[in-house]
Amino acid sequence: MEKVVIFDMDGVIFDTENQILNIWCYLAGKYGIEGIENVFYRSIGTDREETRKIVLDSYGPDFPYDKFRQESSRLFRERADREGIPVKAGVRELLPFLKINGYRMGLASSTRYVVVREELEGAGLFDFFETVIGGDMVERSKPAPDIYLKACEEMGVKPESAYAIEDSKNGVRSAASAGLKVFLIPDLIEPDEEMRELAYEVYPDLIELRRQFFASITASI
Numbered sequence: 001m002e003k004v005v006i007f008d009m010d011g012v013i014f015d016t017e018n019q020i021l022n023i024w025c026y027l028a029g030k031y032g033i034e035g036i037e038n039v040f041y042r043s044i045g046t047d048r049e050e051t052r053k054i055v056l057d058s059y060g061p062d063f064p065y066d067k068f069r070q071e072s073s074r075l076f077r078e079r080a081d082r083e084g085i086p087v088k089a090g091v092r093e094l095l096p097f098l099k100i101n102g103y104r105m106g107l108a109s110s111t112r113y114v115v116v117r118e119e120l121e122g123a124g125l126f127d128f129f130e131t132v133i134g135g136d137m138v139e140r141s142k143p144a145p146d147i148y149l150k151a152c153e154e155m156g157v158k159p160e161s162a163y164a165i166e167d168s169k170n171g172v173r174s175a176a177s178a179g180l181k182v183f184l185i186p187d188l189i190e191p192d193e194e195m196r197e198l199a200y201e202v203y204p205d206l207i208e209l210r211r212q213f214f215a216s217i218t219a220s221i
Helices: 017-031 036-041 048-059 065-083 091-100 113-122 146-155 169-178 193-196 206-220
Strands: 004-007 102-108 131-133 162-166 181-182
Touching: 004 146, 017 036, 017 065, 017 206, 036 048, 048 065, 091 102, 091 206, 102 146, 113 131, 131 146, 146 169, 162 169, 169 181, 181 193
Parallel strands: 004 102, 004 162, 102 131, 162 181
Antiparallel strands: none
16 A cells, blocks of 8 residues: 545535534525435535535425525535634644655545635645645546546556545545545444445544554554
């Protein structure tokens, strides 16, 4: 294995998925929409177009998706402007640890590149990553392998020689089908049998991933 780790962003670097779910639930209550949680869970890890498809498949073509998405985005940005975007536990310890120990890091997020860069720079994390790929830079969204294949291509590594860190079923499917060894760090969704089978290892958080895996193999080198 090469010392290459490719991160997902939402749910791995930032604690955004829970915030967005709360906003969706608020808007669902406001407009009398039922079953929004299940729809949201299915869309975790996908890009904007795939999320649109999932929502319209669930509620029909007359669902005012653009209005719903715009209001959701506005509420999220207002909260982020007030409070900042919370960083997941262990991120600020793991990234410098990997860098100090010679790991190269990339990031593969279904979110648009301009948003990914803005959020990473706002948290002071952008410079840790050698390569950053947004969902608008590939043709197919997760769970297709495209985004991880592109990240590996730009980093000049074979996918089977790299690690990925993911939190969602769509993300795990994407990284595993690309050939990476996937660390699963569950966020909102408890891992099912498929996720556990596809994952290389499962850890409760990034703190334990660093302590139990990276620190142990670094000490053995």
